[in-house]
Amino acid sequence: MDISGINTVVTGAASGLGRATAERLIAGGASVTLVDLPSSDGKAVAAELGDRSRFVAADVIDGDQVAAAFATADEQGPVRAVVHCAGRGRPMRLLDKAGEAVDLEPFASVIELNVVGSFNVLRYAARSLARNEPLDGDRGVCVLTASVAAFEGQIGQINYSAAKAAVVGMTLPAARDLAGIGVRVCTIAPGTFDTPLLARARDDVRESLAAAVPHPRRLGDPTEFAALAAHIVENGMLNGETIRLDGAIRMAPR
Secondary structure, eight states, X not given: OOOTTOEEEEESTTSHHHHHHHHHHHHTTOEEEEEEOTTSSHHHHHHHHOTTEEEEEOOTTOHHHHHHHHHHHHTTSOEEEEEEOOOOOOOBOSBOTTSOBOOSHHHHHHHIIIIIHHHHHHHHHHHHHHTSXXXXXXXXXXXXXXXXXXXXXXXXXXXXXXXXXXXXXXXXXXXXHHHTTTEEEEEEEEOSBOOHHHHTSOHHHHHHHHHTSSSXXXXXXXXXXXXXXXXXXXXXXXXXXEEEESTTOOOOOO
């Protein structure tokens, strides 16, 4: 599918991987509805990106807000591509320092954001894309975001690893489910990327993370994630696949 001229939605678009993806799609000639929290810089980012971008405030765990965001995006024309980047982690372990079972909330909240949030976006994206006439053999494509933590979760990542493994797990069933209507679904599993979260880390922590990547020995750049997301949109044979984007890293236990 040619990106030029299509209407798209990017979640988590106010910063990091989402913002880079929105910038890449706009550079390719697409229009983008940026979806992020009301507290985000989404409005300012949309103003920076120009006339082919607009911001809609929505929390991806709220189905009504996600539905409203897609309704707004649909007003600009048929939505052809959705890239879902919204998500986060939160450190937790199974036992506290006293050897007691930890509270459930850090697990439930990360699952809700990353799994329920992804499903919310996927179900409303599917409804929107299903209405389209085929274009280059597709009615549309949805790109989800997992993490290498889905495969090699580290100590302290049990909630995040479980959540991202669920995103990987829903990719193929979703692609098979939507194949009959000509909608593709893929997932990107990035490794350690230079996002605003890591920008706040100490220099020695950033250097250690970069050194763990076999090649290239550095943090990933969000533009590299964006380039892969754009390629998935363009390449009609990519479907039902989770693609690691990680410089061959395999995460150590800690």
